[in-house]
Every structure is written in structure tokens, then in C-alpha cells.
Amino acid sequence: MARTGTTTDVLIVGAGPVGLSAAAELRRQGVRCRLVDRLPARLPYAKAVGIQPRTLELWDRMGLARDVLEAAVPMRGQLLFINGREAARVVLQLPPEVPYGFAALPQYETERLLEAHLAGLGTEIERGTELLSFTQDPDGVTARLRTAAGADEELRVPYLIGCDGAHSVVRKTLGLSYEGGAFPETYMLGDVLADAEWGLPEGYALRSEHRSDDGSADDVLVCIPLPGAGRYRMSMKVPPELAGAGRAPADGVAHGLDGGDGPDLSQLQSVVDRLAPGPARLSGLRWASVFRISHRIVDRYGEGRVFVAGDAAHIHPPTGAQGMNTGIQDAVNLAWKLALVVRGEAGHALLGSYDAERRPVGEEVVGRTVRHATQGMQNDPEDRRTLAFREAQLLVAYRDGPLAGGPYGPLDAPQPGDRAPDCTGLTLPIAVGPLRLLDVLRGRPGHVALLYGPDAVELGRAATDTARTCGDLLDRLPLDVLAVLPREARPSDEVLPDVPVYLDAAGEFARLYLPDGATGFVVRPDGQLAARFPLGGAAAALSDYLRALSAVVT
Numbered sequence: 006m007a008r009t010g011t012t013t014d015v016l017i018v019g020a021g022p023v024g025l026s027a028a029a030e031l032r033r034q035g036v037r038c039r040l041v042d043r044l045p046a047r048l049p050y051a052k053a054v055g056i057q058p059r060t061l062e063l064w065d066r067m068g069l070a071r072d073v074l075e076a077a078v079p080m081r082g083q084l085l086f087i088n089g090r091e092a093a094r095v096v097l098q099l100p101p102e103v104p105y106g107f108a109a110l111p112q113y114e115t116e117r118l119l120e121a122h123l124a125g126l127g128t129e130i131e132r133g134t135e136l137l138s139f140t141q142d143p144d145g146v147t148a149r150l151r152t153a154a155g156a157d158e159e160l161r162v163p164y165l166i167g168c169d170g171a172h173s174v175v176r177k178t179l180g181l182s183y184e185g186g187a188f189p190e191t192y193m194l195g196d197v198l199a200d201a202e203w204g205l206p207e208g209y210a211l212r213s214e215h216r217s218d219d220g221s222a223d224d225v226l227v228c229i230p231l232p233g234a235g236r237y238r239m240s241m242k243v244p245p246e247l248a249g250a251g252r253a254p255a256d257g258v259a260h261g262l263d264g265g266d267g268p269d270l271s272q273l274q275s276v277v278d279r280l281a282p283g284p285a286r287l288s289g290l291r292w293a294s295v296f297r298i299s300h301r302i303v304d305r306y307g308e309g310r311v312f313v314a315g316d317a318a319h320i321h322p323p324t325g326a327q328g329m330n331t332g333i334q335d336a337v338n339l340a341w342k343l344a345l346v347v348r349g350e351a352g353h354a355l356l357g358s359y360d361a362e363r364r365p366v367g368e369e370v371v372g373r374t375v376r377h378a379t380q381g382m383q384n385d386p387e388d389r390r391t392l393a394f395r396e397a398q399l400l401v402a403y404r405d406g407p408l409a410g411g412p413y414g415p416l417d418a419p420q421p422g423d424r425a426p427d428c429t430g431l432t433l434p435i436a437v438g439p440l441r442l443l444d445v446l447r448g449r450p451g452h453v454a455l456l457y458g459p460d461a462v463e464l465g466r467a468a469t470d471t472a473r474t475c476g477d478l479l480d481r482l483p484l485d486v487l488a489v490l491p492r493e494a495r496p497s498d499e500v501l502p503d504v505p506v507y508l509d510a511a512g513e514f515a516r517l518y519l520p521d522g523a524t525g526f527v528v529r530p531d532g533q534l535a536a537r538f539p540l541g542g543a544a545a546a547l548s549d550y551l552r553a554l555s556a557v558v559t
Contacts, residue, residue: 227239
């Protein structure tokens with residue numbers, strides 16, 4: 006057996022969107038990683054197709070969002086038909102300060118774009134390479150791999166991340182529980198063209214149900230638009246002749262695509278004939294499969310030096326396209342923390358905050374998607390704006406997490422743990438047009454401090470005091486420091502040497518961040534606020550945050 010030393014900082018198992026995003030963020034942070042996948046090639050299935058605005062923000066920070074936007078199609082809402090009549094219309098609308106809308110892209114295209122991005126960072130997927138087993142000790146992880154050539158390799162790494170799906174070897178080896186249940190129904194999926202006369206507005210999904218006298222849905226058709234005129238991913242309950250298709254999973258987790266025979270075009274067409282709100286003739290079947298749905302979540306997101314993310318940690322109904330996006334947020338949350346630890350800028354105890362921040366999110370998503378699958382999204386008690394923000398995953402926050410300090414300023418303002426809002430209208434003296442805050446943050450891999458002051462003189466004094474009192478702290482937590490002034494102010498190089506100064510020309514930064522006089526904000530690598538403080542209290546705030554990064558999390 007070949008033995009490999011510690012030339013790799015992190016081994017990632019599973020090259021789906023979650024594993025690819027974890028690798029991309031680690032490489033962006035300068036961390037050496039290997040990404041292995043037992044499959045010889047990408048699967049050609051449009052499994053996860055919805056991409057949420059929050060995911061696009063994270064990919065923007067990595068420099069990937071533009072490629073995705075050029076390949077995807079917009080998702081603007083969903084029409085619900087019950088027994089042939091329109092019963093509800095859900096509009097996915099967000100305010101203009103949110104930079105991205107909802108999008109749809111087949112999973113194989115998402116993986117292709119992520120794979121190309123990762124290759125540009127110098128990391129290739131090791132296809133056909135399977136994790137056989139691993140053990141860990143206080144100093145690292147020893148993994149046994151079997152390569153595509155059939156050779157066995159023993160690899161020693163500091164950390165391992167399991168992004169290997171619902172049947173995760175990593176989760177099983179760790180002995181994590183995976184509590185939950187399964188939906189009794191079996192469904193079928195197909196990627197098809199529809200020559201349709203049903204008059205769906207562009208960018209809208211369709212859900213059409215037949216309900217029996219007791220109000221239960223005994224027949225259902227869901228159509229999600231894909232790139233390409235008239236192309237949809239359709240899902241529906243299986244006909245009786247396919248009810249037993251597929252193989253029973255050996256581990257009892259009935260979730261995902263089965264390996265048996267999928268439906269043919271005529272079987273898909275028969276459901277469309279029954280349930281579509283207008284005539285539609287199907288053709289161009291790319292693939293079809295039978296699938297089952299479960300809802301489960303682990304009792305903890307890792308142990309020691311080994312972690313799980315994505316479907317390896319949580320599975321649930323596909324309602325609202327929450328699964329892949331939740332997993333990608335898992336991956337980015339863990340990756341930047343691993344990077345700090347690998348570089349020696351934080352202690353290993355920081356990694357306990359991954360479970361503390363992300364498992365409550367996973368629990369909420371599992372509960373919400375099960376509720377939406379059984380009761381319908383249109384019956385959600387939240388108002389439409391809040392529902393759209395929640396489905397967009399823009400309300401994910403860690404205020405109660407171990408890294409969030411106390412609030413400062415108005416309680417309705419963004420506080421530590423919240424998503425750092427994007428805003429537009431930031432200008433520089435040389436730039437002709439305004440910038441978004443995401444434009445300013447793009448390509449900056451670490452923490453970023455935003456210093457806001459009502460005028461250049463006050464901000465300059467505060468920045469000087471901050472630099473003087475926080476010098477040793479900034480050595481321990483390197484920060485990119487930027488300044489923001491209100492539109493009527495004029496920057497001065499003498500007051501703020503070596504600090505880029507942006508004017509809040511549209512007043513959007515002040516409106517969304519609600520600064521209380523001279524105020525400092527620290528934005529984490531995953532776009533959440535790390536700290537908010539009066540600039541006169543910068544030393545105390547940064548000291549508290551650094552202690553939180555190194556504190557033991559129980």
C-alpha cells in the first residue's frame with residue numbers, strides 16, 4: 006500500500022456541489038486540499054436545480070457568480086393548480102438591495118462550472134477514487150483510499166470533510182446518528198422538452214395537484230424550468246407498474262435516485278395529460294429516474310478532525326430548493342474556519358462553532374421543507390416578503406452562536422451573526438460608475454473591516470486610534486480595512502493614509518447598516534457580520550472576537 010505524508014491539509018470526500026464549494030473556498034484561502042469522488046464522471050442528472058440568492062452571494066465572493074448567471078435561467082415564482090384551477094401564485098420577489106434573484110440550473114451544469122473554477126485554482130477532482138476507511142487521533146486523520154487504477158493508498162491529513170451524500174461513508178464511520186423518517190410515496194423525475202400551451206409566465210414553476218374529497222393530493226405534477234426553450238425537470242408520483250422500481254438501500258436511508266428502471270416518455274406524458282393546465286406534448290427525454298424522499302439530520306456535524314456537510318449531514322424534501330444551497334453554506338462556513346486553524350491564526354476549538362452555527366440551520370430547513378411538502382408553501386404563515394427572504398436563505402443568522410458578540414446600535418440594525426447586507430452606490434474618485442459592496446468584497450479571502458464615519462476628520466482620528474490600540478490584535482487577525490464616508494463628505498489622504506475610502510453616494514450603506522456615529526463593522530469570509538462596534542471601542546470588540554475564535558466551544 007502506498008503511503009502519502011501530510012502534503013495535504015484537508016481531504017474532501019465527494020465532488021458534488023457541496024464538496025466542490027468546500028474545495029473552492031479552501032483553495033481561495035490558500036489551503037491545500039484533495040478532492041476525491043468514487044464516480045468516474047459527473048452524473049448527467051438535473052437533481053438539484055434551484056440556486057438561491059445567498060448561494061450566489063457566496064460564489065460572488067469566490068469570483069464564480071458571473072459564470073453561473075450566464076448559464077442559469079431566472080426563477081420568478083410558482084403557480085399552483087388544484088383540480089384544474091389556479092389556486093395560488095407564489096411570487097419570488099426581493100428588494101433591489103439584494104443583488105441576485107432566484108435561479109435554476111441543472112446540477113450537472115453547476116458541477117461543471119464549479120469544477121472548471123476549481124481547476125483554475127490548481128485543484129482537480131480525483132475521479133474513481135474511493136474512501137475505504139479512516140481513523141483519527143489527536144494529531145490527524147489516516148485515510149485509506151482506492152484509486153481509479155485499483156491501487157490502495159494510505160493518506161495522512163490534518164482534517165477530513167465528508168460531502169459524500171445521504172449514504173455517507175464518513176458519517177457512518179464517525180457513528181453519527183441520522184434520525185428522521187421517509188415519505189411513503191415514490192416519485193419519478195424526467196428532464197424533457199414540453200411543446201406546451203399552458204401559458205406559464207416565463208420563469209415560473211408549475212405545481213398541479215388532483216385532490217380527493219378528503220383534501221389529500223392523490224396525483225401531483227411539478228415542472229421546474231431549465232435552460233433551453235421549453236425544457237423542464239418534471240417530477241410526479243410513479244404509476245403502479247413502477248411502484249416497486251429500484252433497489253432497497255442497504256443502509257435503510259431511502260433518499261435520492263434509485264438504480265432501477267426509470268419511466269419512459271409515455272409514462273411521463275400520461276401524467277402531464279392528466280394534470281397539466283393546458284395541452285403539452287413531451288419529447289427530448291434526456292434522462293429519467295425513480296426517486297424517494299426522506300428527512301433526516303445528524304446529531305452533530307463532526308467529531309474531532311472529521312466533519313460532514315450537505316446530504317451527509319441533512320436530507321429533506323426538495324421543496325423550495327433548499328438542500329444543495331444549505332449544504333454549500335455548510336461548506337463555506339467550515340472552510341474559512343479550517344483555513345484559520347490550518348494557518349495557525351485560530352485554535353482547533355474554533356471548529357466547534359461549525360456545528361453550533363450550522364446544525365440549528367439544518368434543523369430549521371428540515372422542519373420547514375417537510376411542512377411545505379405536506380401543507381404547501383402557499384399555506385406558510387409568514388408574510389410573503391419574509392417567506393421570500395427565508396427561501397432565498399438571506400435570513401440565516403448566528404446571533405446566538407458562539408462567535409457573535411453583543412449587539413450595538415439600533416436593535417433592528419444588522420448585528421453580529423447576521424448576514425452583512427449588500428448595498429449599491431459606493432463610489433471612488435476615479436471610478437465613473439457606482440459599485441456594490443459585493444464588488445468591493447470580491448476577491449478578499451479574509452475578514453474585512455468597514456469603518457464608517459460622519460466626516461473624514463472624525464473617521465481619520467478613529468481609524469488612527471484603532472490602528473494604535475489594535476496593532477497586536479491585527480497581527481493575530483489580519484484584516485482588510487476599508488473606510489466609508491457619507492455622500493456629502495470629502496475624503497482626505499492625509500487623514501486616512503493607506504486606507505481605501507468609498508463614498509456612500511446613494512446613502513444605501515447608511516440606510517441598511519444604520520451606523521450610530523463613527524461605527525466599525527467586521528465582515529467574515531462567509532459574508533456574515535463578525536462584529537459591530539463604536540470605533541472608540543474597537544480594541545475591546547476585536548479582543549472579544551479573537552477570544553471567541555479561540556474559545557472552547559462545548
